[in-house]
Amino acid sequence: MTIVLEAKNLMKRYGDVVAVDNVSLAVEKGALFGLLGPNGSGKTTMIKMLTGQTRPTSGSATVLGIDVIKDPVDVRGQVGIIPEQETPPSFLTAMEYLEFVAAVRKIPGIETKADWWFDFLDFADKKNVLCKDLSRGTRQKLMFTQAFIHEPALALIDEPLINFDPIMQDVVKDYLAEYVKKGKTIFISTHILEVAEEICSGFAILHKGRLLHTSPVAELTARGEHLPSFFLSLVRKDRHV
Amino acid sequence: MFELFTNMVKEEWRVHSTMFGSLSFALFPVMIFGIAFMGSFLIPLMQTTLPAGNLTLIVHASYLMLGIMVGGFGLLGNEVMNRRFGQASLLAYSARSLPLSEKFIFSNFVVKDTVYYFFLWVLPFGFGYILASPFIGVPLADALLLLLTLTLSFLFGLCSVFFLSAVYARSRLVLWLVLMAIVMGVGILAAMTGTNPVLFFPPLLLYSAFTWTNFLFSCALLVVLFGVAIVLFNPESVGSEKMYKDSFAPLTRQFSFLPNPPLAAKDSLDLYRSGSLVGQTIFSFLLPLAVIWFFLSLLGPFFPPHGLLFVVAVTTGVIASTMYTWVTMFDTFGPYACLPVAVSTLIASKLTTFAILQVIPAVFIAAVALLSGEAAYLIPAVVLGISVSFYAVGVMAWLCGLSPNVLVYDVKVLFVYLVLVGIVLAIFTTAAFANPYFALFAVILFIPTWLLVRKAKVRWDAVDPAGF
Numbered sequence: 001m002t003i004v005l006e007a008k009n010l011m012k013r014y015g016d017v018v019a020v021d022n023v024s025l026a027v028e029k030g031a032l033f034g035l036l037g038p039n040g041s042g043k044t045t046m047i048k049m050l051t052g053q054t055r056p057t058s059g060s061a062t063v064l065g066i067d068v069i070k071d072p073v074d075v076r077g078q079v080g081i082i083p084e085q086e087t088p089p090s091f092l093t094a095m096e097y098l099e100f101v102a103a104v105r106k107i108p109g110i111e112t113k114a115d116w117w118f119d120f121l122d123f124a125d126k127k128n129v130l131c132k133d134l135s136r137g138t139r140q141k142l143m144f145t146q147a148f149i150h151e152p153a154l155a156l157i158d159e160p161l162i163n164f165d166p167i168m169q170d171v172v173k174d175y176l177a178e179y180v181k182k183g184k185t186i187f188i189s190t191h192i193l194e195v196a197e198e199i200c201s202g203f204a205i206l207h208k209g210r211l212l213h214t215s216p217v218a219e220l221t222a223r224g225e226h227l228p229s230f231f232l233s234l235v236r237k238d239r240h241v
Numbered sequence: 242m243f244e245l246f247t248n249m250v251k252e253e254w255r256v257h258s259t260m261f262g263s264l265s266f267a268l269f270p271v272m273i274f275g276i277a278f279m280g281s282f283l284i285p286l287m288q289t290t291l292p293a294g295n296l297t298l299i300v301h302a303s304y305l306m307l308g309i310m311v312g313g314f315g316l317l318g319n320e321v322m323n324r325r326f327g328q329a330s331l332l333a334y335s336a337r338s339l340p341l342s343e344k345f346i347f348s349n350f351v352v353k354d355t356v357y358y359f360f361l362w363v364l365p366f367g368f369g370y371i372l373a374s375p376f377i378g379v380p381l382a383d384a385l386l387l388l389l390t391l392t393l394s395f396l397f398g399l400c401s402v403f404f405l406s407a408v409y410a411r412s413r414l415v416l417w418l419v420l421m422a423i424v425m426g427v428g429i430l431a432a433m434t435g436t437n438p439v440l441f442f443p444p445l446l447l448y449s450a451f452t453w454t455n456f457l458f459s460c461a462l463l464v465v466l467f468g469v470a471i472v473l474f475n476p477e478s479v480g481s482e483k484m485y486k487d488s489f490a491p492l493t494r495q496f497s498f499l500p501n502p503p504l505a506a507k508d509s510l511d512l513y514r515s516g517s518l519v520g521q522t523i524f525s526f527l528l529p530l531a532v533i534w535f536f537l538s539l540l541g542p543f544f545p546p547h548g549l550l551f552v553v554a555v556t557t558g559v560i561a562s563t564m565y566t567w568v569t570m571f572d573t574f575g576p577y578a579c580l581p582v583a584v585s586t587l588i589a590s591k592l593t594t595f596a597i598l599q600v601i602p603a604v605f606i607a608a609v610a611l612l613s614g615e616a617a618y619l620i621p622a623v624v625l626g627i628s629v630s631f632y633a634v635g636v637m638a639w640l641c642g643l644s645p646n647v648l649v650y651d652v653k654v655l656f657v658y659l660v661l662v663g664i665v666l667a668i669f670t671t672a673a674f675a676n677p678y679f680a681l682f683a684v685i686l687f688i689p690t691w692l693l694v695r696k697a698k699v700r701w702d703a704v705d706p707a708g709f
Binding site: 048051053054055072073074076077081082083085087088089090091092093095096099100101103104105126128129130133134143146147 | 485488510
């Protein structure tokens with residue numbers, strides 16, 4: 001088994017607040033791994049650390065074999081990222097933003113690829129609209145596109161479904177499921193538990209910055225348990241600790 | 242609805258103070274106070290070479306310019322809300338979630354800016370002068386009057402830009418017509434009275450001879466400018482969609498000779514489509530510099546021969562260095578955080594765009610040289626101005642990275658900036674006064690500039706990008 005993402009005792013402090021507290025986990029190649037947790041549990045901070053968007057206070061992590069502390073830019077060059085907030089540059093159009101991403105990532109044949117994505121996510125009519133004028137859902141489509149347009153070996157995606165309508169959620173879920181079948185890996189942060197149970201092969205639960213549990217989803221279902229109820233009971237129990 | 246105003250003030254405070262701590266920011270007005278207090282003791286010495294009236298002129302011109310620059314920074318018509326607060330602001334967007342009109346929110350925004358910068362800049366300066374006044378033989382009433390007229394100067398700068406930018410947002414043609422009407426009006430006034438039109442500037446009139454009529458006239462003029470601007474204010478509707486044909490790819494090809502063509506192309510589109518290139522050039526560059534040139538020209542007899550040109554060149558250089566803030570104000574590191582782009586790469590790209598923009602100050606200095614009959618010193622003046630601009634931006638990049646708009650209010654940062662830039666200004670202005678061609682030696686400033694930029698890249702790459 002090839003490990004494509006490994007965190008060892010990752011910790012992040014913001015002043016007195018411990019956002020992520022000594023978290024260790026590993027993700028295998030080809031997995032669709034879900035990082036679950038309530039609001040403020042440290043999911044976004046975890047993704048930011050794993051993609052070199054913020055430096056850990058202590059601990060270490062490698063992504064696709066690259067040290068995220070030593071080579072954060074290299075990590076971001078190899079992976080695809082959907083950040084927590086959809087923030088394409090205000091004064092570029094959707095098409096221009098994808099061209100910008102392609103130029104920075106050195107992706108050839110961007111026009112054909114972009115057109116495929118505009119059709120696939122059904123926003124071709126918005127390709128010449130300024131990003132600042134796009135709706136949240138369309139911005140999310142654009143950010144989804146920029147994360148996958150170079151078909152990275154690993155994508156780290158933070159709440160990718162949150163602004164999508166049910167039809168688009170379905171399209172994206174299917175895409176993610178197909179994507180990992182090609183041997184690629186996805187690390188997804190979400191609090192839509194039903195989706196996680198449906199598409200994830202493995203998961204970890206964070207609460208108050210601590211890792212409460214990690215295992216394959218199949219292990220849970222073999223015990224006759226469902227992810228949403230397991231998650232709720234674990235987090236509720238931890239609240240009283 | 243006083244809550245909106247107080248919360249906007251809190252918001253402004255937090256925008257500034259979150260970057261470097263409340264204490265550093267709180268010390269900023271204390272530093273202004275200290276400079277004014279200590280500087281006041283130099284007035285009796287300066288009066289031996291410079292008449293008191295001219296000193297008054299300089300101080301009022303400075304506060305007029307301060308108002309113009311504060312106004313020009315944020316109040317640029319339609320883009321103002323996005324420009325000033327971006328997606329981060331809840332209050333500027335509260336028309337969408339609260340029963341408050343855009344105009345009401347914008348009025349609060351303007352009043353907030355006025356009050357906020359009054360306490361940040363105007364009051365500390367006036368207070369320093371007032372406290373020093375007993376020691377330098379200035380009657381308290383005169384010091385208080387100066388505080389009043391400086392406040393009015395600041396407000397005239399702020400509301401003039403606010404008025405002009407609101408006109409600009411409606412129609413560029415009308416803006417040019419208004420500007421032409423102002424220039425013609427001033428010209429006719431000067432021709433009819435045979436007096437320098439600067440002396441009709443209401444705060445100066447008021448300072449030279451306080452009358453209630455003049456005071457009320459000044460206030461009425463301000464109210465009219467503010468009122469008309471608020472009536473003209475026309476925010477874009479939230480749902481409007483602006484469409485453009487693809488300009489990114491052709492621009493990237495045109496910029497292929499630059500180190501980072503895609504980043505340069507993005508910066509160019511940001512500047513053009515936001516209206517900044519024209520708006521900032523007029524309101525944050527040409528207008529303040531025209532005012533400075535106008536006021537400085539009155540002090541011509543007190544400069545050495547050809548000195549005025551080089552003072553204008555150096556001042557232009559310092560103001561031109563703020564063009565770095567034009568290209569860093571659009572986006573934080575956020576949009577780049579999902580891409581393989583380092584902070585140092587972004588700094589380099591913003592500095593490249595800045596370098597292209599230096600054509601504007603170069604042309605301005607050349608125009609001043611030609612218009613003032615100093616064509617022989619055009620090249621030394623341009624070299625001095627542009628070298629100072631690059632040096633000042635090097636200092637700015639080293640001290641502030643990608644956040645000069647915010648970090649400039651950190652008292653430690655501002656102090657270091659003033660010292661590093663001030664020393665260089667003093668040396669090269671003196672050199673140019675001694676011999677205009679000595680200004681050419683300013684090219685050596687590119688060496689410290691290069692070192693500062695190198696240090697800036699290393700320094701800001703080491704800072705957690707989440708801090709931007």
